[in-house]
Amino acid sequence: MERLTGSGTLIFYMGLGSNLLNGGSALFKGHLLACALAAVLLVSMVAARLARRRLKVTPLIPERVTQGQPFEIACRVENEGKKTANDVNLRILGLPRSTGLENEFGPYLGNLEPGQIKTGSWQLTLPKRGRYAVQAIHQATVFPFGLWRDWYRHEVGRSLLVYPKFHPLLTLDMPVGRKYQPGGMALTSNVGDSTEFLSVREFRAGDSLRMIHWRSWARRGKPVVKEFQEEFFCRIALVMDTFLSAQEVKERRADFEAAISLAAAISDQISRDEYVIDLFAAGPELYQLQAGRSLAYLENVLDILACVEPCIEPAFQKLEPILLDGLENVTTTVVVLLAWDEARMRLLRAVTERGCALKVIFVGENLGDLSGVDDFAPGHQTLTAQQIRQGVDRL
Structure with missing residues (x-):
């Protein structure tokens, strides 16, 4: 039943109902209607399978979004084959039903000629924070009558993080101080206080010979040492x-x-x-x-x-x-x-x-x-x- 479109589902139940109304009566020919509708569905199933083309599907999924904020997932579809792909539409698998995508196909891309590229997108909103898995994308066709879907499954295996929604603070009042950090700024970055030396000065008794700045000594003609800022x-x-x-x-x-x-x-x-x-x-x-x-x-x-x-x-x-x-x-x-x-x-x-x-x-x-x-x-x-x-x- 998942492969039937809305129109296909209607035809299926019409055929089932006509059979039930017939009730074995020789006067009411409901079974003929049921056979005709079944034939239409059968032709749709065979034609959709024959018309199916494997396309190159490239999903464009953001890594991080914010809870309750609209975002977009796009999908780039390219026909690398030599035959036209008819009545193409897409579906994402793995996102929760609250997005409205689990049982709905879209967007509809129509026909893709050989070498043609089209892009479809979904506008989504996820109401809960957490990690979501986008498992796969179905590339389906409803050719020729729009009654039956036949699809290829393209595995994606991507995760989507939904951040908690928050209102930025204007001020945060907290007591802070400064402490010496073993390992210093090399552990963090060179922003702010830096372990790079700040300047050079003349050599003084007791200074370590390792701190001598040899280029400055050669330029000035007297020993100078490097000065560092505490971390x-x-x-x-x-x-x-x-x-x-x-x-x-x-x-x-x-x-x-x-x-x-x-x-x-x-x-x-x-x-x-x-x-x-x-x-x-x-x-x-x-x-x-x-x-x-x-x-x-x-x-x-x-x-x-x-x-x-x-x-x-x-x-x-x-x-x-x-x-x-x-x-x-x-x-x-x-x-x-x-x-x-x-x-x-x-x-x-x-x-x-x-x-x-x-x-x-x-x-x-x-x-x-x-x-x-x-x-x-x-x-x-x-x-x-x-x-x-x-x-x-x-x-």
Whole structure:
């Protein structure tokens, strides 16, 4: 039935109905109508198979799109054969039914003469973030009567990442400092503070002979040494709380998605400055990423946030050791929390004990007693999912 077009499906049921109405009566010749319609369908099936031509199909699929934002998938089709390909149309396989593509063929490209190239496109909107697989593209023909489809399946095997939708922040107020970073800017880029020497100066007693700048010595006729700038810069840790109980996964899904959007907005704001970002998120998998200053791009952070799912088992025991190991070089930790309990309190206490400044943001309604939070993060904020969806300008 999948290969029947709308018209073909109508003819099929007309033939079936005429047979049922006939009921074995010799007076009503309904079976003749059924045979005629069956013959038309049979001719369509044979003709479509004979008219089918294998074409070169090149899908043009974006790697990343944003949740709820329209985007386009295009497909370039070329007839490399010597015969005309008749009544060509296309279908994408693998995207969810919410896009309206799973059972619909289109666009219709018509006939392709030998050597001719045509391009078709789909306008899509994906309402949920995540990773989607575009499995294949059907190149079909409905020749000659538009009743039956015959197709070739072109494997694609491409993935499409849907980023969480977020509203960019205008300002992000957080306490920051500068710490010495082992390995220096060679780990990040040459943006901002640099390990390249800044200047040369005259040699002084106690200077290392390795620091001598030989070309300048030859030019000036006296020893000179290179001067370096110390490698200090800001490094921000963003910690994403993913723990929800099995019951809360459905009840607080909106809060979780809002927290993801907020984390994306914070990452976007931080990436505009010369900071190094460490992202920590513990879900079914543990995610850790260092980005910023050209070590990686904002897209790398959003790649992770696109795929993070709630964790129904407390994730702090798994997250805390890895987070604390990297805090020696972190100046500020921004934590997005979904609740407040003893495990989360221990995490914040451990962060502050390592000399890191804290900024804490809670997401949700009716979070209960938040006493004790100000002991670790004075001026913490609480936002609802609706506020985040409407857009938060300042944090």
